[in-house]
Amino acid sequence: MVEKTRRQAIEDAASALFHAHGYSGTSVRDIARAVDIQGASLYAHVTSKQDVLWSIVERTAARFEAAADAIEAADPGAATFGRGVYLIALVRAHVGVVTDDIERASVFVHEWRALEGHRREEIARRRDAYEDRFRTVIADGVRAGAFHAVDPVATAAYVLTALNGLVSWYKPDGRLSARVIADTYADLSLRAAQAPRMPA
Amino acid sequence: MVEKTRRQAIEDAASALFHAHGYSGTSVRDIARAVDIQGASLYAHVTSKQDVLWSIVERTAARFEAAADAIEAADPGAATFGRGVYLIALVRAHVGVVTDDIERASVFVHEWRALEGHRREEIARRRDAYEDRFRTVIADGVRAGAFHAVDPVATAAYVLTALNGLVSWYKPDGRLSARVIADTYADLSLRAAQAPRMPA
DNA sequence: CCTACCGATCGGTAGG
DNA sequence: CCTACCGATCGGTAGG
Numbered sequence A, B: 001m002v003e004k005t006r007r008q009a010i011e012d013a014a015s016a017l018f019h020a021h022g023y024s025g026t027s028v029r030d031i032a033r034a035v036d037i038q039g040a041s042l043y044a045h046v047t048s049k050q051d052v053l054w055s056i057v058e059r060t061a062a063r064f065e066a067a068a069d070a071i072e073a074a075d076p077g078a079a080t081f082g083r084g085v086y087l088i089a090l091v092r093a094h095v096g097v098v099t100d101d102i103e104r105a106s107v108f109v110h111e112w113r114a115l116e117g118h119r120r121e122e123i124a125r126r127r128d129a130y131e132d133r134f135r136t137v138i139a140d141g142v143r144a145g146a147f148h149a150v151d152p153v154a155t156a157a158y159v160l161t162a163l164n165g166l167v168s169w170y171k172p173d174g175r176l177s178a179r180v181i182a183d184t185y186a187d188l189s190l191r192a193a194q195a196p197r198m199p200a
Numbered sequence C, D: 001c002c003t004a005c006c007g008a009t010c011g012g013t014a015g016g
Helices: A002-021 A028-034 A039-044 A049-074 A083-100 A102-114 A117-143 A152-168 A178-193 B002-021 B028-034 B039-044 B049-074 B083-100 B102-114 B117-143 B152-168 B178-193
Strands: none
Touching: A002 A028, A002 A049, A002 A102, A028 A039, A028 A049, A049 A083, A049 A102, A049 A117, A083 A102, A083 A117, A083 A152, A083 A178, A102 A117, A102 A152, A117 A152, A152 A178, A152 B152, A152 B178, A178 B152, A178 B178, B002 B028, B002 B049, B002 B102, B028 B039, B028 B049, B049 B083, B049 B102, B049 B117, B083 B102, B083 B117, B083 B152, B083 B178, B102 B117, B102 B152, B117 B152, B152 B178
């Protein structure tokens, strides 16, 4: 249990440092200093710097996936949800994961490219599959006439990068609460995709 | 002239490397290798690695500013432009600068934080002033009843981070041309901010 | 633009 | 979790 707490503290410290200075801008001694141990002592708890990054990125990827899965679980195949409601739910889920742990979300968004080999490839695949949820709901909405989006791929990229942009400005103690941001971002995203109710 | 070409080649190579691996993930020897000289020889052309970053970031900041200034110059005080037209022009200008030089735009968006001291502060100020152009046009549009945006600050952040997100997916030889992306992104941004023509 | 070199720091290991 | 240490690489300088 003590061991686990230490490991958790190391990942917390690494998340904050990777968020602030990037993976390659952070040394293992920076991380060690943040948890008050010697640089070399870090290796009693982790096998490598890459391993710490992987742990942060993988767990955060899983959180995004779980949040989106919960929507699908609530209404399989979107049997009763309209596409607008579905898109709103996806946006809210994403914003929630970001605001719940801004540092880890930031590392997931910006530092996954520092992953090496098959781990990097795995995350690239999972990110694409996740983005595809946005593409699909938008494309479905366009087909149903509820959405206007000319290009679902570009629209999904627009929306998702806007949501991810939160990691560069959200402050937990800022003027706008996580709740207000979720409301606002859901509204903006729906509005961007939606067809006008009464075309001019 | 030969000297100038070399310096330009160094900044081109540095832009590509900073874009791909980040500032701290790129060594001066990486840059030197890309222009086929020895690491130490780089210092015949630049005074420091920081200096190269500064040069790239400052010039790119100036390009974003000039593109936005050109809109204001075309219609001072937006005397004849509607706010929607003005926002669309800002979005198109921004997208144009990004797609015109994706690598430098990427360095500007992601690596300006690696700047040190007063240079970092200067860019932080200029970025804020630039973002303020978006906040202002949106706030003006809300006052005039043309826009719906509940919070102009959050809306400006949403739109601008979506535009900046282009640096992580735009490919000059991709399926979507710079022109199509500019059209699509202008449409999405206006739609996100706009009041419905006929409220339901 | 090169060779030769600087002190500092890098991620990580050995051995306790 | 520590001290002591490893080879490699870092940004940069000297002197031509």
